[in-house]
Amino acid sequence: MNGVVQNDAWREEYNTLKEQYTELKRLKEEVKKLEKSCFTSSQKQLKKLSTIKKQLSKGTSGQEVTAKEVTEVEESLKKIRETLPQPNNLFLRSIVGSINVTIPNSEDKLVYKERYENFKRNVTIVICILSLLAIWIRGYTRLPEFILQFVSAWFYLALTVREQILIRNGSKISTWWVLHHYFSIAIAGIFLIWPEGECYRNFQMQFLYFTLTISGIMYLQFIYQKGQLYKLRTLGRAHQMDFVQDAGMRSRSMGDLYFLVPFLLYTYVFQLANSYRLYNMYYMQECQTLWQVPILGVLFFIVALGNTWTLALVLVRKYNS
Template sequence: MSGQLERCEREWLELEGEFQELQETHRIYRQKLEELTALQTLCSTSINKQKRHIRDLKLALQRCKRHSSQEEAELIQQIGANIKERQNVFFDMEAYLPKKNGLYLNLVLGNVNVTLLSNQAKFAYKDEYEKFKLYLTIILLLGAVACRFVLHYRVTDEIFNFLLVWYYCTLTIRESVLISNGSRIKGWWVSHHYVSTFLSGVMLTWLCSVPAVLLPERLSLQTASPGGEEPPGPHEGFQSWMWRGLTFLLPFLFCGHFWQLYNAVTLFELSSHEECKEWQVFVLALTFLILFLGNFLTTLKVVHAKLQKNRNKTKQP
């Protein structure tokens, strides 16, 4: 019995030593965390101060440019180029500093710090975001086909459209987090998911009130909701993705865009049906048209820019 007690005493002393080390490690951690917070505040304050001074400098340069000589104009142009480069550096710096959330994130999450401080964490979050889009897109496509050809029930259509609303709402939140962490997602691909969220919500409300005589026309719209939206990944990575031996997907992409145009035309015709009294039909038609124009024109713009870039590389010796 005494031997067992001695072993317990030794184990407790070992645990006590480890606990003392843990306390010291935690004290150092808290100290470093306070130092990190102070450095973050200092960097953010300095960046804001630099931005204010640069803003004042740009106004002064604009006033000087009106009455400048050719030599002075060249100097002003050079300073302007340096200012533009400095602003890009500020953008990269701020990607690693806590910042206030935008209006949308504030409404959804509140004033929560969503900044990821390491490149590893940023890449991991972005990779998880891409996987989420890929898996959910496959599930939604299968669900759309099932609703169109197998499950001809109003309740399954409502569940499917509720899933679409949740999917696009989740995408907008995740993209906002990515933007807060320095991702250069911009332009149409950001607006696209807000428009798609609105479309799915309106579609869901319409399903609850559509007359039975219009059910066949309504069912034909199911296959358009999740598909034909955009290439995988945010717009910043589209060019590199599209030209890595995957250009064969472009025809499918354009088919999805024109399917949205087909749905817009179908809904515009449906809005004039004598049995169709719902406001959702015209709104859905207009929204599908907006999606088609945004997706089609943006994809054309990216393809044209990449082709132009390839031509310039070819012309260079």
């Protein structure tokens, strides 16, 4: 071969690609500038809107601006800001840094949300299987428990990161559920570093049965609430980016909640039982030097109390409506 190939078509395609890429970079820079400009303008609009709302409440707006118009503009600004890059909150900055996590395309948002839901379901099944395995061979090795605890800590951390990204992109989730996952990360992490010993063995089986129970109930809850969310979307009562876990709570029928409430209450009572057991263990001689015991007891109590209070508020609100 003389090292020379006559292929003008290939050269022309390559030059076209270079031109397209150059144009793409130029357009991206323009889009980036427009996004910054829109974000700055939206912040100014929010400040002006806040001033107008205060004036309306005092009856001193001095212009023909109605409360309905203010509400419409506020909703419009919210949708605009959901598609614009924004600074990450403290949690996201600690995990992904300053990377832009805004998903501008509605279709891509739905795809990301569906993958989140499938991830949650699949890992819940894995945790259930690991719990059964750890119970089955608990007398031989603690390896399955280490794997279970590591997967649980990673699962809640991954859930929290994905939920923060979804919230940034328009999904709605109650503040308590965000806090609940922070507590769950702490609980799983503390169990992971709890040293082997008599104190741990006193709580070992209760913890394994609790993990098995909560993973099984989470899976049943997911299957039921996914059906409820589909129904709410069909009726126009739910947003496309709403979470599966909120669907059963948002249904207008009290009857729809009767399926979930017994399972949820059983889980919350189990959490209180864990807290009470750990409280009593703290006074045992072999447990008094372990900080994991009182901390876990307090965390289980907070989670149980927060879950019960949230459920009670939902039931009262639905009963009154």
